[in-house]
């Protein structure tokens with residue numbers, strides 16, 4: 206597949222200006238492209254950072270002038286909703302905070318985990334809030350923020366397009382838990398794709414949630430593909446709203462490319478967000 210005739214694809218020598226929006230990319234989306242190819246290509250098109258790569262790649266990213274926008278600890282399935290996971294999540298998040306400090310990365314991702322039988326909504330909420338309250342002092346001491354990702358539970362067509370059973374699938378509930386943790390280092394990862402699938406009204410929600418937003422992901426809906434004419438969100442207006450706000454974190458391309466030329470696809474997304 207490729208771009209439609211209406212889609213403007215930047216030439217191979219395109220380089221983003223980065224004047225208002227700091228851009229990054231989630232590496233897993235571009236599997237199986239070898240990182241030896243992908244890292245220099247990202248630098249060439251003007252990305253400022255990358256995420257979702259193994260730490261072994263960080264030195265090569267640095268050689269190409271690329272920062273690390275996000276470090277990972279525990280995954281999205283086994284999370285703090287179940288207290289049995291708390292010790293594992295603490296260890297993984299503290300390790301990720303240490304890595305973030307070492308590489309000057311501002312954020313570490315966290316998730317609620319999947320809903321579990323026998324753990325109701327209120328108990329699950331309390332388990333999550335208690336857990337984040339226990340690790341947030343370590344994040345504060347190290348000047349790293351934890352960003353909670355809200356995920357959609359509606360798309361069951363593909364393991365990375367939606368996560369049926371995810372506990373934190375309502376962005377208002379995620380915001381409520383973040384407010385209960387009550388720390389300047391506890392933030393929301395606002396993924397326009399997941400928010401559109403679950404809650405919608407994305408520009409208003411972005412503006413209302415702004416004081417709590419620490420990180421942004423993008424993708425087209427439906428399908429989690431390119432930000433092009435085949436999907437329903439108006440990314441021109443979305444990025445304008447981001448650029449006009451006082452959000453100063455990263456905007457990270459996290460869509461699954463459908464075009465045969467994956468680097469042309471990324472240039473398209475990056476150019477659209479380079480306002």
Ligand SMILES: O=C(O)C(=O)CO
Pocket residue numbers: 281354356365366367396
């Ligand atoms: O689907 C996503 O956005 C995720 O980050 C799951 O890891």
